[in-house]
Amino acid sequence: MHGGSNNSSNNSLNSSNNSLNGGGGGGNNFGTLNSRIKKATPLPTTIAKKNAQPLLNAYGIPISSGTISRGGKNSSFDLTDKIRVCVRKRPLNKNELRRGESDITELAGKRTLVINEQKTKVDLTRYIERHAFTFDDVFDSHVTNEEVYKRTAAPLVDYIFTGGKATCFAYGQTGSGKTYTMLNEKNGLYVLAAGDIFSMLNHPDYVNIIPHVSFYEIYQGQLYDLLNARKKLFAREDGKQQVCIAGLTEYECFSVDDLMKIFGHGNNVRSTGATGANADSSRSHAILQICLKDKSKKMSVFGKFSFIDLAGSERGADRGDADRQTRMEGSEINKSLLALKECIRALDQVSKHTPFRQSKLTQVLKDSFIGNSKTCMIATVSPNSGSCEHTLNTLRYADR
């Protein structure tokens, strides 16, 4: 599909300087990419706002303001909501089981998660303090990524085909399942969403829509291009207050396979930490974006989906005894997660002022918080007793 668009002057992945298969540019080796995948001309990344279209799904069918179809009968994403906050608990892992740790998390109904905190009185008698949190949805440890997708990101795929900006965040403690949920190469939300996006693009109405993929990370308030050897990037606001990331690499992408190859490359760059900085990916925020551009309108942005695997939330508390580098990382993570919470609160309260300038993370995601945007936050928690404090912090953060 969209094969006709491939003969433009963009830089092919398989040729010349900007080839990902060798040479300059990214200078990377990640196997032979499909020759159709092309590096798009670096953009001034203007964010189009020609999206005041009626809420129709990919097939021109109006999307009702109530529960919508794509998620099937289990979907409860109401597209009149700007934001949806869900919680997912992972199963106890082998180490936790070996240590004899118990599962202190308990689902109470469909939307409430209870934490049974083990406490000891001054007279050494033990007791359980129960903390209940209610969210838009709660996913138990046996729930699959496919089910999580149906109840979180799937309705947002419809939304980006109406010209909207959709964002899914995974927030939580290191090891709680953020990457497993969002950026898992087998069935992370981005793979499942891509499946739906590419099948919607088969419809003749979307013959002019070309998906462009970018993948970058934010580490210590600095942007790094994961599709171009972690080149430093700079975000700027243009005269129309639209935030552009100058020189961000984007690839045109025509199938889920294409997307997975591009992602696999970026993920490899991320985990190997080409510059030596940030050896630990849990200390950076990773942002994968699928941007639908309309070639009949000078490649203006039609819709956009951002998948964000946030840095481990407990990293924001790295202080005290930690070395200087770790403390600086901690304070930057803390700043960005607090700014994110403020922006989400503003979105939730339909506030006129969104404090997106408070951190690099919220600055580059400005269009996720204003205008025609919908956001889904998935807070991931570890169920073991040893993670109780972090789990409570995660749930308090996500609690609205």
Ligand SMILES: Nc1ncnc2c1ncn2[C@@H]1O[C@H](COP(=O)(O)OP(=O)(O)OP(=O)(O)O)[C@@H](O)[C@H]1O
């Ligand atoms: N829902 C789940 N079901 C089964 N296994 C899971 C689930 N969630 C996470 N895991 C497993 O738990 C481990 C940690 O998960 P993951 O790497 O996604 O954590 P994370 O929150 O992204 O951590 P980090 O911040 O270090 O990147 C992985 O081995 C993953 O496969």
